[in-house]
Amino acid sequence: MNAVDEIEDAIRKLPDEDQATLRAWFAEFDAATWDRQFERDVADGRLDALADEALRDRREGCRLPSPWIRKHAAVTDAARYIKLVEWSEEDGAFVGQCPGIIGPCCHGSDEVEVYRELCEIVEEWIEIARREGRPLPPATAGTGFARPMA
Numbered sequence: 001m002n003a004v005d006e007i008e009d010a011i012r013k014l015p016d017e018d019q020a021t022l023r024a025w026f027a028e029f030d031a032a033t034w035d036r037q038f039e040r041d042v043a044d045g046r047l048d049a050l051a052d053e054a055l056r057d058r059r060e061g062c063r064l065p066s067p068w069i070r071k072h073a074a075v076t077d078a079a080r081y082i083k084l085v086e087w088s089e090e091d092g093a094f095v096g097q098c099p100g101i102i103g104p105c106c107h108g109s110d111e112v113e114v115y116r117e118l119c120e121i122v123e124e125w126i127e128i129a130r131r132e133g134r135p136l137p138p139a140t141a142g143t144g145f146a147r148p149m150a
Contacts, residue, residue: 020106020108020117023117023120024113024116027116076123077126077136078119078122078123078126079141080139080140080141080142081098081099081100081101081122081139081140081141082098082099082100082140082141083096083097083098083115083118083119083122084096084097084098084099085111085114085115085118087111088107091107093107093108093109093114094107094108094109094110094111094114095107095114096114096115096117096118096121097118098118098121098122098125098140099140100137100138100139100140101122101125101126101137102121102122102125105118105121106118106121
């Protein structure tokens with residue numbers, strides 16, 4: 001068993017609360033790693049052409065993303081589903097769910113952290129469904145799903 005397998009096994013054995021703590025820590029660790037890479041890319045000039053293009057577009061009044069962004073940006077499958085986080089008096093916590101994907105599945109005292117955890121859960125759910133060859137349910141985002149609640 002290699003080190004990654006051992007870590008995965010240890011994570012599976014963690015209580016839910018410790019897994020949530022680990023996810024929060026890893027999200028910060030991952031963001032800091034990305035920030036360091038971004039700073040190296042800026043210092044090495046790897047983003048200069050993209051920055052120049054964005055500045056040129058702005059000077060020319062272009063309100064749409066650059067052609068490069070339009071070509072490479074993609075809406076993720078997870079973004080096609082509405083994610084709800086609401087306060088539950090009964091639970092004394094914020095509770096997250098994604099109708100059509102998963103019911104109440106995460107909770108906590110920090111609304112933003114619950115939303116982050118919910119997004120991770122939805123992405124994992126979709127990844128598992130794809131791996132198992134199951135079709136995804138119909139999208140809920142952009143369908144007026146939330147209008148009756150407004």
